[in-house]
Amino acid sequence: MDKAVKVALQEFRMNLSRREYKFFAFVLPAVLLVIVFLMAFGGRQFSLAEFSLMKKSYYFFAFPSTIAMVFSLAIFLSANFMLQGIAREKENKILEILVSSVSFRQLLTGKILGLAMLGLIQFFVWVMVGTIAIAVIAPEIFLRLFSSFFATWVIGLYFLLFVLGYLLYAALLAAIGVLTETRGEAQQIGSLLTGFALVPALSTMFITGDSTSLYAKAITLFPLTSPITAMIRIFLRTITIEEIVASLVLLLITTILVVLATARIFRAETLMYGKKFSIRELVNFIIKG
């Protein structure tokens, strides 16, 4: 078995047992399902007509906002484990032992893969729970959505956006973990990034209200906010094909560049021996290797 896979399995195993992961990936979806089933058995279901009325309500943004929050947290939880893992391994000094057994490339790849598995589990759990919830609480909408190709296409797009969003955040947080000295410093800088991840979820009412605004277009294209914004606008069917393509292309290019740059700084001097580089040196390093 390739060593990157062994690292991936270890990252997966160690983080699967974490309380915050189990709560968000399993407990919360289970609670939601229980609520939904209780509502359905209590006779409370939503028809297509009711849904159309709700769309006109001021509070409708809560729907896409919830979806955005769920997927933002799913991306960010897994990516944050990357930051915490590297910072912890630096603190525990286990990095030297790991690097005496695997290459830096295998270590970074293994970590990204292992945490991606965790992220994907969350993604599929929430997609399944969401699908079951719609089927139970709004069967008319469920039939309409899933009888067309649209639903599969949407889930496929959501999957792509989720994976790219995760890779981007995971690579960025890995870089932060490498370049910071202490776990505290890493967490502080990582929290700044959380801000970007939550921008779409927190500004849903602006996107729902006027999805052709410059603000909505901008955060659809900006890589750090594009995965979740695109998901919201796809749900609301207020995004054009051109915007989807542009957002995906920008996201893909940015993700590739960030992953490559992180791979270049994932090395002994920065990872294990805390060598501080100036911004110029770092840029030189990333470009020239």
Add this chain to the structure above:
Amino acid sequence: MPSVVVDDIFKAYANVEAVSGVSFKIEEGEVFGLLGPNGAGKSTIIRLILDFIEPDKGKIEVLGGKFSEKTKEQVGYLPEERGLYEDITVMDNLLYLAGLKGMNAFGARKKAIALLERVGLKEKAKEKVNALSKGMRQLAQICATLIHEPALLIFDEPFSGLDPNNRELVKQIIKQEKKAGRTIILSTHMMNEAEEICDRVLMINNGRRVLYGDVENVKNSYASHSIFVEFEGSFPQLSGVEKADVRNNSAELSLRIDTDPQGILRQLVDSGVIVRKFDVKELSLNQIFIRVVEAEKWIKQ
């Protein structure tokens, strides 16, 4: 065939030479001491051997060639700063690290149990590392270093933080591993331990090689710089002596580095003193180490 060949390596950090023109060979099956004070460059040399960092100049060969992914599986490394995953069990740590060295799960488990038994930690196998004392964690980490039966072992300060019993245990382990045919690099500033178990040594100071060779030869080359004399008569002033501890009928003399003991004997005889005993003392590695470091300081000044 030598296990490690280091040829004229240089490594600088921010214009400070951490290692400068160091060359040495480590023969297969020997215990090689890499000695020196803190900041001498020992850890840098180890990182260069392990290919964590690259030399600015020079060449290093490990186990017959350039360091590769395959070489990693044949090397066991115990770093100076210890670390295992704190929130998983000792056994899980050992199995994971053994897996990264290419071992299969079944073989790794069997070997892990045997090693834990050897260091007295068999009952602790299922406990989380954060529940162990510092000494136990270090012993657990030594097991992680040995589990894949590597051809080359590198121990960086293996005795630090250990009580005398565990220090003795680690010495025994090193001797047993040597008997099993492994090559061992022991980096330490604990000269007494090094003297007891090393076959050959390399002493580093300020990134440069200051002593190199068999422990006995190194000690013999410094033997002539300490003399014990028993005498009758009045002890004269002697030239070429750094320090003289004179009592009624005996004196302990520390000679300057360039002083020949025969010259001291001639001075004593010429002064009329009756020499009853003239003993050229063997210095310990520790005393040699202190001398060399002080001499370098003196030369610098």
